[in-house]
Amino acid sequence: MKHQWLLALCAAALFAVSLIFPYWTAAMKAPTYPEKTLTLQLYPFKYEGDIEEWNRVGRLVGVHVPPPVPEPFFQLFPAAILAAGVLGLATAASKRWLALAALYPWLVLGVLGIWGQYTLYLFGHSLDPERPLHYFDSFTPPIVGILTLGKIQTYHFPNVGSLLFSVAGALLVLNAWWAGKLPLPWRRAVSVSQR
Numbered sequence: 001m002k003h004q005w006l007l008a009l010c011a012a013a014l015f016a017v018s019l020i021f022p023y024w025t026a027a028m029k030a031p032t033y034p035e036k037t038l039t040l041q042l043y044p045f046k047y048e049g050d051i052e053e054w055n056r057v058g059r060l061v062g063v064h065v066p067p068p069v070p071e072p073f074f075q076l077f078p079a080a081i082l083a084a085g086v087l088g089l090a091t092a093a094s095k096r097w098l099a100l101a102a103l104y105p106w107l108v109l110g111v112l113g114i115w116g117q118y119t120l121y122l123f124g125h126s127l128d129p130e131r132p133l134h135y136f137d138s139f140t141p142p143i144v145g146i147l148t149l150g151k152i153q154t155y156h157f158p159n160v161g162s163l164l165f166s167v168a169g170a171l172l173v174l175n176a177w178w179a180g181k182l183p184l185p186w187r188r189a190v191s192v193s194q195r
Contacts, residue, residue, distance in 0.1 A: 004092075008088050008175060011088040011169070011172045012086075012089045012168075014164045015164075018165045019078060020161075021160035022042060022160065023159055024157070024159055025042070028054065031152075044081055046074060059128075059131070062133075063128070068123065084105045084169070095181065099176055099182060101175075105169030109165070109166070117142075124139040144158065
């Protein structure tokens with residue numbers, strides 16, 4: 001059907017466009033920077049933001065910014081996004097790929113979320129023993145939420161890239177549902193009401 005082909009193309013385009021936007025942002029308010037909110041943004045291929053200022057504050061509590069991310073991550077993450085786009089395009093040509101294309105983006109987000117939270121756990125549990133503010137204990141920043149350490153507050157939230165990725169994933173789920181390739185309860189409810 002024409003709408004399924006259109007949904008597949010829109011999803012693939014959104015996956016591709018998401019690559020140019022940050023996927024996750026951390027913002028910090030600290031007494032050392034009273035007039036400025038420091039930001040750190042995670043793109044699929046790099047970190048960007050006020051990294052030097054984050055490190056100045058981070059040294060006080062014994063952390064190094066950005067969190068420890070292995071170098072292969074910045075090759076694997078864009079590849080996983082592009083694979084989602086390719087699967088989306090494949091569904092425009094054949095319905096055979098619909099179920100896989102609908103589930104794959106959510107698997108990527110799930111793995112990314114679990115890995116990201118584990119990385120933040122390591123970040124907050126590897127404190128420098130020589131830190132000036134030694135009275136702070138180990139901590140775990142949430143991947144989404146707020147962390148308060150004394151007078152330092154950090155806010156962690158998804159950004160435009162992850163929103164575009166999620167919308168693209170939702171379009172593929174809708175596409176698979178329309179084609180009857182996903183056994184969701186709503187399909188049964190619709191078919192019963194049409195009898």
